[in-house]
Amino acid sequence: MKDLTSGDVVVTGLGAVSCLGADVDAFWSGLRAADSRPEPPPGLAELVPGALSYRVADGVTETDRYGRATAFALHAARQAVADAALTGEEIADMAVVIGTAAGETSEREAARDGGGLDAWAPVFRVSSAVGGELGSFGSNISVSNACAASGYALTLAIDLVRRGEAQTVLVGGADAVATVPLAAFSRLGASDPVRCRPFDAGRRGTVFGEGAAMLVVRSAEAAAGRPVYGRLLGTALSCDAHHPTAPDPTGDQLVRVAREALREAGQEPADIDVVIPHGTGTDRNDAVEAQVLGEVFGERLSGVPLFSLKAFIGHTAGSAAAFSTVCAALMARHGEMPANIALERQDPDCPVWLPQTGPTPLTRTNVLLNAYAFGGNNFSLVFGGERR
Amino acid sequence: MTARDRVAEAVVTGVGTVAAPAGTPLDEPWFDYRARLGPRGYRYLPDACQYLLAAAKGALVRSGEDLTGSTDPAEDSTAPLVGFAEERRAAVIGTNSAVAALHADIAETVRAGEINRLSPMLTPFFSVNLVASRLSTEHRLKGFNTTVTSPRVAGLEALHVAACELTAGRSDVALAGVTEAFDPGHGTAAAEAGAVVLMLRPPADAVRPGSALLRTSLRFVPPAALAREAGRRRADREVREALEALVGLGPAPERVRLVTDGSAVAAAVGATVQDWSTGRVLLSVETPGARAGALAPMELVARDLRAGAAGAHLVVAVAGEGNVAFASVGPCRTA
Numbered sequence: 001m002k003d004l005t006s007g008d009v010v011v012t013g014l015g016a017v018s019c020l021g022a023d024v025d026a027f028w029s030g031l032r033a034a035d036s037r038p039e040p041p042p043g044l045a046e047l048v049p050g051a052l053s054y055r056v057a058d059g060v061t062e063t064d065r066y067g068r069a070t071a072f073a074l075h076a077a078r079q080a081v082a083d084a085a086l087t088g089e090e091i092a093d094m095a096v097v098i099g100t101a102a103g104e105t106s107e108r109e110a111a112r113d114g115g116g117l118d119a120w121a122p123v124f125r126v127s128s129a130v131g132g133e134l135g136s137f138g139s140n141i142s143v144s145n146a147c148a149a150s151g152y153a154l155t156l157a158i159d160l161v162r163r164g165e166a167q168t169v170l171v172g173g174a175d176a177v178a179t180v181p182l183a184a185f186s187r188l189g190a191s192d193p194v195r196c197r198p199f200d201a202g203r204r205g206t207v208f209g210e211g212a213a214m215l216v217v218r219s220a221e222a223a224a225g226r227p228v229y230g231r232l233l234g235t236a237l238s239c240d241a242h243h244p245t246a247p248d249p250t251g252d253q254l255v256r257v258a259r260e261a262l263r264e265a266g267q268e269p270a271d272i273d274v275v276i277p278h279g280t281g282t283d284r285n286d287a288v289e290a291q292v293l294g295e296v297f298g299e300r301l302s303g304v305p306l307f308s309l310k311a312f313i314g315h316t317a318g319s320a321a322a323f324s325t326v327c328a329a330l331m332a333r334h335g336e337m338p339a340n341i342a343l344e345r346q347d348p349d350c351p352v353w354l355p356q357t358g359p360t361p362l363t364r365t366n367v368l369l370n371a372y373a374f375g376g377n378n379f380s381l382v383f384g385g386e387r388r
Numbered sequence: 389m390t391a392r393d394r395v396a397e398a399v400v401t402g403v404g405t406v407a408a409p410a411g412t413p414l415d416e417p418w419f420d421y422r423a424r425l426g427p428r429g430y431r432y433l434p435d436a437c438q439y440l441l442a443a444a445k446g447a448l449v450r451s452g453e454d455l456t457g458s459t460d461p462a463e464d465s466t467a468p469l470v471g472f473a474e475e476r477r478a479a480v481i482g483t484n485s486a487v488a489a490l491h492a493d494i495a496e497t498v499r500a501g502e503i504n505r506l507s508p509m510l511t512p513f514f515s516v517n518l519v520a521s522r523l524s525t526e527h528r529l530k531g532f533n534t535t536v537t538s539p540r541v542a543g544l545e546a547l548h549v550a551a552c553e554l555t556a557g558r559s560d561v562a563l564a565g566v567t568e569a570f571d572p573g574h575g576t577a578a579a580e581a582g583a584v585v586l587m588l589r590p591p592a593d594a595v596r597p598g599s600a601l602l603r604t605s606l607r608f609v610p611p612a613a614l615a616r617e618a619g620r621r622r623a624d625r626e627v628r629e630a631l632e633a634l635v636g637l638g639p640a641p642e643r644v645r646l647v648t649d650g651s652a653v654a655a656a657v658g659a660t661v662q663d664w665s666t667g668r669v670l671l672s673v674e675t676p677g678a679r680a681g682a683l684a685p686m687e688l689v690a691r692d693l694r695a696g697a698a699g700a701h702l703v704v705a706v707a708g709e710g711n712v713a714f715a716s717v718g719p720c721r722t723a
Contacts, residue, residue, distance in 0.1 A: 047498050092622070096608070101515065103537070109495040112573050120577035120680040122484055123491075124516075124537035128709035132610045135619075137626055139394065140608040140711055141545060142538040146515045152534055156549060159556045164393035180491050183498045184514040187506040237532035237558065238475070241524040244512045253530055256475065374512060375521025377533055 004220035013084025013216030015076035054209035054314030067104035072212035073174035084216035095138030095166035098127035099149025101318035106178035151321030151379030172214035173319030198279035209314025213322035229329035234265025240376025265382035290350035321371035332385020391633035396551035402587035404446020436486035436569035443583035478559035481520035482542030485571035543686035544713035574680035651708025
């Protein structure tokens with residue numbers, strides 16, 4: 001591993017709970033198995049005809065005290081903190097920054113329906129609940145930039161460390177499949193009735209997943225002597241300022257956000273070994289993202305492997321970018337990119353390389369990952385992996 | 389890391405507000421978007437989005453003028469942004485309840501088996517960040533657009549995040565603030581409706597006289613920590629450090645306003661703030677009852693900015709979930 005230098009922001013702990021299982025090992029095993037399929041969500045499929053989701057199995061997390069999204073977040077947060085081997089004092093000093101698109105919307109509506117809302121119940125209390133349960137006194141920020149929420153959270157976490165507001169940040173995202181977003185996507189014609197199949201010619205929309213992904217990120221000084229998964233080399237944000245739900249067809253701000261992340265990372269497109277795209281399975285997103293990657297990578301695009309994560313776990317909304325970052329860290333740890341779930345027929349308008357026949361060995365793991373959201377809220381990050 | 393590292397700074401060059409007239413029932417229509425925004429293009433926006441756009445327009449119209457409003461504002465709300473490249477303009481908006489009513493409507497419609505009756509115009513706003521994102525479309529804010537949502541402090545949280553990101557160089561100008569709309573699930577808490585937006589610049593930038601300097605800090609008190617002596621001591625220390633850091637960077641505040649929610653965390657933080665203030669600064673406890681949103685502390689910040697006092701004014705907001713946010717406004721060093 002290269003020596004850490006002042007200004008580095010490194011990842012020292014990971015946590016995840018998803019449809020693939022209750023922890024990071026199950027997540028990686030599920031990616032390698034590549035056999036996940038969505039199912040009708042219990043209690044929701046009756047209300048939203050044809051709805052599918054990649055759901056976390058019942059009983060994986062305790063949901064007595066909190067709603068599902070918060071329970072997922074706590075579960076993954078405890079894993080990440082344990083993985084980073086933080087001391088009690090470090091946990092007490094830690095900042096917490098968590099992205100969530102819907103928070104506890106579902107539980108709130110259920111409570112209201114049952115007449116049980118005497119006290120106001122804040123929907124977006126995921127980050128507060130995690131900070132409270134872990135006993136962390138550091139800055140606590142809740143970010144709700146829809147499907148890029150945890151990407152925005154990652155950017156804030158990096159900036160908190162760089163400016164010295166925190167030495168250690170628990171950062172990530174959490175969301176649960178819920179009535180409101182599921183119904184809204186269905187009404188907008190953005191749900192696929194088969195499975196989440198980004199870049200496939202037959203794709204018809206996305207399919208929601210759920211869960212939480214968490215990372216412990218630290219300053220070089222705080223992480224000295226600790227094992228690290230890699231560095232958060234560069235990150236960038238942009239906004240289309242174009243349309244509520246559709247990406248700007250020019251892709252200008254998507255190109256800019258990728259290039260700015262690369263510039264902040266001190267990397268060239270030729271330095272990138274893997275791309276984890278936003279890749280939702282919606283018609284326009286995938287086409288515009290392929291076009292954008294073509295502009296960023298030029299002729300080299302056909303030689304850069306893409307890992308289409310949402311085909312495995314669905315669109316996990318506010319936690320999507322954190323899942324991508326955990327995935328990048330695991331690729332670095334294992335020295336390989338798992339095979340993609342096979343496409344039926346790749347969209348010719350999306351000329352990206354999606355290896356599907358076996359794992360791709362990686363001798364170096366510089367990963368560009370993207371997350372885009374409704375509202376044209378865009379995020380890119382360059383992760384520089386280390387063999388842990 | 390020092391307590392001062394946890395203070396963010398920005399220059400306030402404009403402030404805009406939307407508030408319901410006193411005594412207005414918030415669950416009834418009270419805001420005339422046509423009068424504040426114009427006749428076309430705003431009808432199918434959620435209330436919170438209309439409030440936000442109008443408050444932002446107010447902040448921009450007043451930008452560069454005396455924040456107390458003693459000079460005539462510019463007519464053109466786009467003019468203050470002309471000097472900034474679109475990709476260097478940003479927005480950071482806090483909210484708790486901007487789309488709570490829409491969520492309730494969607495859930496009720498779906499439960500009634502009428503999903504096809506959901507409005508294609510309004511339904512996308514189920515995603516709370518679309519409220520702030522509309523601000524980007526309106527003013528070509530392409531730098532970034534961030535929505536923050538911590539209970540009861542999201543407005544001050546937005547100011548802190550905006551100040552941090554301006555300092556980090558991620559934009560040259562930011563519209564930052566809060567918007568809330570009537571939450572039908574407000575329960576025993578008082579519902580909120582309205583918006584406050586500040587136009588912010590990096591602290592190092594030269595500014596016109598009449599601007600104000602904003603300082604913010606975020607703290608967190610884990611509620612369960614208050615059950616232990618060590619936790620209570622730590623909570624007390626955190627609050628005192630934040631107050632000292634804010635005061636240490638500028639003139640002593642003339643007044644501290646505390647926005648609480650009646651929780652155990654608020655009681656603990658309030659006790660520390662009161663003890664720290666005694667003999668030093670006037671303390672007032674504002675809105676002691678719980679409120680269903682993050683608007684109240686931002687309304688106090690806006691009031692302090694418009695009062696244009698010679699000294700700094702400090703607002704402290706506390707949520708039972710543990711979030712504590714501090715914001716002080718005072719004269720600019722360059723003024």
